[in-house]
Amino acid sequence: MLLGYHRHSDQQLENALMIRKSLGVEMGNLSRECIRKFFPKRKCFAFDRPRNDKSPLAYFEDSPDLKLGPSLRKQTDSFCSYIFSSAKPKTLSGGIMINGRRLGKLLETYVRAISSGDVPCLENAVMSLAQTENPAAVQKAAQHYVEQMALKVDFPTETLQDLLSIHTECEKEALSIFMKYSFKDKNQKYQKDLLQILETKKDGFIHQNEETSTKYCQTQLEQLSQSLREAISKGTFSVPGGYNLFRKEKEEIINNYHQMPRKGLKADEVLQKFLQSLAVTEDSILQTDQALTEQEKALQVEQIKREAAEKEKKLLKQQQVEMQQKMEAQQRSFEENMNLLKRKIVEDRYKILEEKKLILDSKLKEQEKLIKEGLQKKAEEMNKTIEVLQAKIKDIENQNSSWLPMLLDTAGTIMMVMLPGEGKIAGLRLKALATSLSK
Structure with missing residues (x-):
């Protein structure tokens, strides 16, 4: 976008940029060619003099808008309106959007290169920028997940x-944030770093969940069983018929415990350990109870073993269900990673394609202008x-299918990070397949 002081600005600009054929205008033509090359899309705005009298122009920046000419105010409004409605964010090759922080990093890279006598290389600058931005994207995504x-x-x-279920939702949001702010993630190194962080954080939340449940249940059982333990200490159950009294007290504790809300997923495990801690005492009370026959004692022992086996079976089943749930969560996470990566690859490919098409379009238009200006040789040079x-x-x-090797390699990496046992072996096989396809 260029600014001028002429009416019919766009046409005036194009006229000014026409290549001159007369002698002695080589430097001027070089400037014209550079502007035409680096500004394929051009628009010129004409601005009138701010005021007819020249005296206040020295203090132009401090002049209130009302003191400026109405024509200039109208032209300024038109210019601002065009900027806000039509100007696009600065982007690098591949659609990498540049914000203020990224622009600052690029400038630092250019200045260092120039100061050292090197020629600034855009590709090196972008890779250097990625090494700063991608870790920041990982941190931003991980922080969002934790919060x-x-x-x-x-x-x-x-x-x-x-x-x-909450983990799956938060992980999906974190991955979307990473995909939004990361770029040039070669071999998906930073995506792998994020996955490892999220897995560690998830395990931490699972552990915290289990610890909270365990401590809460232990505290409640200690309170519920306080009177039972006091009775044991006093020998209350060391009398004929004491075992039935003990069983009644124990069953009441178990019933009250089951009725308590929000015990968490460690409720059965803590109860099982509590009952195991009473096992020796219960057997002692049973064997010393003179009101029971030997046959009745034997039947009670069998019942105790049967109840313990049932509780152990229930606990084992719960652990198997939890293991299955963890594996299913990892599978969902794997699928979400692959879907997001595939979407990003397709989007990046589309951006590059559109970018190339825009450049081609501008080159064709420029070639057409050169032909109209009678510069056939320069037009042919663009072929x-x-x-x-x-x-x-x-x-x-x-x-x-050019994205397939990268996708398979990333799938292998993710499987090795997230899936245990056979998943890691399958991940190695996928990475090997990706290597063979990319050759």
Whole structure:
């Protein structure tokens, strides 16, 4: 975008940029060619003199808008309106959007290169920028995950699945944030770092959930069993018929415990350990109870063993269910990672394709202008550049499976990070397949 002081500005600008054929205008033509090359899309705004009298112009920046000419105010409004409605954010090749922080980093890289006598290289500058921005994207995503989990999880959750459902939601948000702010993540190094962080954080929340449940249940059982332990200490049950009294007290504790809300997923495990701690005492009371026959004692022992076996079976089943839930959560996470990565690859490919098409379009228009201006030789010199662009566009459009090796390699990496046992072996096989396809 260029500014001028002429009416019919766009046409005046194009006229000014026409290549001159007279002698002695080589430097002027070089400037014109540079502007035409680096500003393929151009618009010129004409601004009138701020005021007719020249005296206040020295203090132009401090002049109130009302003291400026109405024509200039109208032109300024038109200029600002165009900027806000039509100007696009600065981007690098591949659609990498540049904000203030990124622009500052790029400038630092350019200045260092120039100061050391090197020629600034855009690709090196972008890779250097990625090494700064990608770790920041990982940190931003991980921080969002932790904040949202801490906000949404009410410890202890009743089941593991309750926690994992929230984890899946928060992880998806974190991955979306990472995909939004990361770029040039070669071999998905930073995505892998994020996955490892999220897995560690998830395990931490699971542990916290279990610890909260365990401590709460232990505290409640200690309170519920206080009178029972006092009675044991006093020998209350060391009398004929004492075993039935003990059983009644124990069953009452168990019933009261089951009725308590929000015990969490460690409720059965803590209860099982509590009952195991009473086992020796219970057997002693049973064997010394003179009101029971030997046959009745034997039957009670069998019943105690049967109840313990049933509780152990129930606990084992719960652990198996939780293991299955963890594996399903990892599978969902794996699928979400792959979906987001595939979407990002497609979006990046689309951005590059659109970028190449815009450049080709501008080159074709510039070639057409050169022909109209009678500069046939310069127009022909652009043919090679146009042909290269056309070939790149065709290559991008035709190679729909070019992202497959990278996707398989990333899938292998994610499986090795997230899935245990056979998942890690499958991950190694996928990475090997990706290597063979990319050769």
